[in-house]
Structures are given as structure tokens and as C-alpha cells.
Amino acid sequence: MTGDSTSLAAGASGDTRYQRIAFALMLAIFALLPLVVYPVFLMKVMCFALFACAFNLLIGFGGLLSFGHAMFLGTAGYASAHAAKVWGIGPELAIVFATGCAALLGLATGLLAIRRQGIYFAMITLALAQMVYFFYLQAPFTGGEDGIQAVPRGRLFGLVDLGSAGTMYPLVFVIFVGGFLVIWRAVNSPFGQILKAIRENEARATSLGYDVDRYKLLAYVLSATLSGLAGATKALVFQLASLTDVYWTMSGEVVLMTLLGGMGTLFGPVVGAAIIITMQNYLAQIGAWVTVVQGAIFVVCVMAFRRGVVGEIAHWLRKPL
Numbered sequence: 553m554t555g556d557s558t559s560l561a562a563g564a565s566g567d568t569r570y571q572r573i574a575f576a577l578m579l580a581i582f583a584l585l586p587l588v589v590y591p592v593f594l595m596k597v598m599c600f601a602l603f604a605c606a607f608n609l610l611i612g613f614g615g616l617l618s619f620g621h622a623m624f625l626g627t628a629g630y631a632s633a634h635a636a637k638v639w640g641i642g643p644e645l646a647i648v649f650a651t652g653c654a655a656l657l658g659l660a661t662g663l664l665a666i667r668r669q670g671i672y673f674a675m676i677t678l679a680l681a682q683m684v685y686f687f688y689l690q691a692p693f694t695g696g697e698d699g700i701q702a703v704p705r706g707r708l709f710g711l712v713d714l715g716s717a718g719t720m721y722p723l724v725f726v727i728f729v730g731g732f733l734v735i736w737r738a739v740n741s742p743f744g745q746i747l748k749a750i751r752e753n754e755a756r757a758t759s760l761g762y763d764v765d766r767y768k769l770l771a772y773v774l775s776a777t778l779s780g781l782a783g784a785t786k787a788l789v790f791q792l793a794s795l796t797d798v799y800w801t802m803s804g805e806v807v808l809m810t811l812l813g814g815m816g817t818l819f820g821p822v823v824g825a826a827i828i829i830t831m832q833n834y835l836a837q838i839g840a841w842v843t844v845v846q847g848a849i850f851v852v853c854v855m856a857f858r859r860g861v862v863g864e865i866a867h868w869l870r871k872p873l
Contacts, residue, residue, distance in 0.1 A: 620681030626798025654780020
């Protein structure tokens with residue numbers, strides 16, 4: 553028993569060490585890359601990386617596959633854009649308001665969705681997302697197919713003008729790191745351990761006395777909230793909120809990002825989002841063929857390394873990141 557305990561302690565220490573190294577590397581990359589890479593592109597990567605991390609919290613650690621997560625990204629985008637442009641409130645309040653809207657939508661839809669499991673849960677989330685999409689298509693305040701354009705970034709706390717990419721980048725960086733740390737803390741807390749137990753064997757978790765539905769709802773709402781934070785930030789970065797962010801294909805993209813990077817890993821969704829956004833940006837000249845390339849990469853990923861990029865690296869190191 554003593555030997556087993558020592559081995560487990562050493563394994564936990566190794567996990568923490570590799571996680572800290574990966575976190576420091578991620579911070580260094582996003583802090584230094586603006587010197588050589590277009591900042592707006594990096595801000596897009598960080599927004600989608602946060603979105604993918606939020607989605608991974610639900611599927612990778614909770615075992616709940618949602619096909620409707622775009623509704624949270626898009627809802628927050630519309631709320632943030634409308635609040636900033638029509639109401640004229642500051643960017644910090646617009647982001648908080650939009651994130652709260654996503655959280656409320658997550659609570660409302662989660663109360664319905666968690667009543668079912670597996671493919672039924674996935675289909676319910678897809679149906680709810682499509683309802684939200686058609687609502688935004690018809691609602692007068694969204695601008696229909698044109699969306700909400702020319703959204704002002706405003707002044708942060710009334711002091712810092714966010715009009716330039718140089719001043720906007722630090723805000724997006726702080727939001728991304730803050731959201732990532734919330735997920736890291738949640739995963740490594742007792743709450744995260746219970747989520748993993750539910751993912752592995754829900755019936756056993758129930759038999760141990762845990763209120764499974766309550767934990768799944770909490771994970772769903774937290775995931776929706778962080779997805780909304782990503783959507784609200786993205787709307788201010790691009791000064792646009794459109795139907796693209798709430799369409800079902802966006803829900804498919806975040807699934808691809810998560811699986812490509814490594815489902816159930818902390819840093820996998822960040823890597824997956826970076827790969828997908830880079831492909832979309834630098835292969836834009838081939839038009840619709842980008843989707844074909846993405847599909848081919850997904851097939852190769854599933855066939856060759858099912859754990860994803862980070863998952864394979866972690867398996868090679870024998871220390872899960």
C-alpha cells in the first residue's frame with residue numbers, strides 16, 4: 553500500500569509539473585507572438601480557444617456531447633454588440649451583460665437537456681440551438697442576415713481606448729487566461745472529480761449519493777457561461793455579431809477543434825482551435841475546399857491518433873496534461 557501511495561503521489565506531482573510547463577509555454581506564445589503575427593488573428597484564436605475549452609469542459613470531463621454550443625457563442629455576441637452599439641455602455645459592462653445572457657440561456661436549456669443522455673442529449677441541444685438560430689434570424693434587433701455591424705469597442709473603464717488592436721489585445725489575453733484558469737480550477741477541484749466519475753460511470757456516481765443531474769447542470773451552465781464570454785469578446789474584437797456564430801456549423805467546428813487537439817485534456821482545445829483557425833485563415837484562397845481539407849484532417853486524426861495532438865503527447869510522456 554505504501555508503494556502504491558508513493559507512486560500515485562509521484563504521478564500527481566508529475567502531472568502538475570507538466571501542466572505548469574505547458575501553461576507557461578502557452579502564456580509565452582500568446583504574449584510574444586503579437587510581435588511577429590497579426591494581433592487580430594491571435595485574438596480570434598484566443599476567443600475560439602476559450603470557446604473550445606468551455607465545450608471540452610462539458611464533453612471531455614462531463615461526458616456530455618452538445619451539438620448546440622453555438623447558441624451560447626452567438627447569443628453573447630449579439631447581446632454584447634447590441635449593448636455596446638445601441639445602449640452605448642462600456643466594453644466591460646457589455647461583456648459582463650452578454651456573459652450573463654449566455655449563462656441564463658444555459659440554465660434554461662440545461663434544465664431541459666440534462667433530462668436525457670447520450671445521443672438524445674445531443675439531439676435536444678441541436679434542436680434548441682436551431683430554435684435560437686431562427687429566432688435571431690427573425691428578431692428585429694439582430695439585423696437579420698446583415699447582423700450588427702460597426703460595433704464600437706469603446707473605452708475600457710472609461711479610460712483606455714480599445715479602438716486599436718494594440719490596446720484590445722491585452723484585454724482579450726486577460727479574458728482568455730482568466731477563463732482558462734477557471735476551467736483549470738474546476739477540473740482539478742472536487743467538482744471536477746465528480747464530473748469525471750459521472751462520465752466514467754453515472755450509475756455508480758448515483759449510487760454513491762451524488763446528485764448527478766445537479767452536477768451535470770452546473771457543468772452545462774459553466775460551459776455555456778464561458779462560451780458566452782468568448783462570444784462577447786469576439787463580437788467586440790471584430791466589431792460584428794452575425795448569424796455565422798449561432799449557426800449549427802459553428803457547433804460542429806468546436807467539436808472538431810476539441811477532438812483534434814485532444815478531448816479531455818486541458819490544453820488540447822487550445823491547440824485544436826489554433827490549428828483550425830490557422831487553416832481557415834491561410835487557406836482562405838481555396839474557398840469552400842477548406843471544409844474538405846478540415847474533413848480530411850479530421851479523418852486522419854481519428855484514424856491515426858484518436859487522443860488528439862495533446863492527448864498523444866501526454867500519452868507519450870505518460871503524464872496527462
